[in-house]
Amino acid sequence: MAIAARALGPSPYGPPEGGLRNAADLIVRDAVAYAGRCDPRVSVSGEVVTGGISAVLIGESRRAFAVVLGDRGLGGFTGLLVGSVAVQVTAHARCPVLIARGTARENGPVVVGVDGSPHSDRAVAFAAEEAVLRKTDLRAVHAWTGPASTRAGDMLPLVYDPELVGEDESRLLSEATAGLTERHPDLLVAHRVVRGRAARTLIGQSHGAQLVVVGARGRGGFTGLLLGSVSQALLHHAECPVAVVRAAEV
Ligand SMILES: Nc1ncnc2c1ncn2[C@@H]1O[C@H](COP(=O)(O)OP(=O)(O)OP(=O)(O)O)[C@@H](O)[C@H]1O
Ligand SMILES: [Mg+2]
Known part of the structure; x- marks a missing residue:
């Protein structure tokens, strides 16, 4: 099996804010800010973790009340109805998994x-x-x-x-x-x-x-x-x- 290793830091030839690590930090920072705006009463924290996506989330599920995922990610093939991470995590998680999809009717049961x-x-x-x-x-x-x-x-x-x-x-x-x-x-x-x-x-x-x-x-x-x-x-x-x-x- 070939494993591609990629540097996490910015390229020496590019701007200092480049690189995977910086991009990941930005995604988490945006998500934390967005969650805080959704409900200011909730205390929100974020973390960038290096590892396989499903494996990291399944690991987190051992200590979590629930894991929440979207139904589609960035990389979806058009034929997939729900992302492969969502299916894998739902199958293996040790706590309830919520998949945010469709429309949640505000007063619905x-x-x-x-x-x-x-x-x-x-x-x-x-x-x-x-x-x-x-x-x-x-x-x-x-x-x-x-x-x-x-x-x-x-x-x-x-x-x-x-x-x-x-x-x-x-x-x-x-x-x-x-x-x-x-x-x-x-x-x-x-x-x-x-x-x-x-x-x-x-x-x-x-x-x-x-x-x-x-x-x-x-x-x-x-x-x-x-x-x-x-x-x-x-x-x-x-x-x-x-x-x-x-x-x-x-
Ligand atoms: N007849 C049903 N009516 C209402 N809810 C159901 C019914 N069957 C299953 N469910 C819901 O779906 C959940 C998963 O059950 P599911 O039927 O998918 O698994 P399974 O019985 O192990 O496998 P399968 O039926 O695919 O052979 C159940 O825990 C229940 O919440
Ligand atoms: Mg059944």
Whole structure:
């Protein structure tokens, strides 16, 4: 493997303010100033770190409350819907990752996708706290297309009564959000049980929301996967910012 080494300092043939290090300092200084203007109550600091982009951010995630990224960077190929750093960091981070994309509706609800898995439980807790902080409602959404299988390899009936299945799915949603009102007495929680595919349903619900929150994984898929298909679809297509939350103990 060839590794290109580049000097960080200004070139001896160019102006003293040239060079990668100076350019990086300027980016961080601008970002700190911008963040301070966005909300003067927040204390803001900046740092230039040398290293691989994703590796540095994943390292920071061990000590952070959340990592926030934009959905596109400077180097995006036009075909990519979301930058590769955003996907890598979301897959490996040790704390919630927020992807700033689409439009955050100021008075819209915080939407959370619920499938009954430990990751989605963690997403529900995070989403409830976000809704309280933002003084808005929480909308818990569960999508279903057929009877739920609880484990990979479970047999699913070919014929089922949609009404009975719908009742089971409503129960799943109620159980996943039980206890929220005790913890957050002033939080309004709306339940939506939707017959349809999860990714499409949540992308639809992201329209008009402030934030959509999902777990990194759900109750399906291969155990080796770091990001499930629903969370990936939201990273690429949600119409508002997305938070991806990982259950630490899983
Ligand atoms: N049916 C659903 N209704 C609402 N939200 C869902 C549903 N399925 C998944 N989600 C949300 O998406 C998150 C990630 O789940 P996802 O389905 O992407 O992973 P997975 O089940 O591990 O893999 P896959 O389904 O791709 O095989 C869940 O934690 C939950 O927040
Ligand atoms: Mg799933």
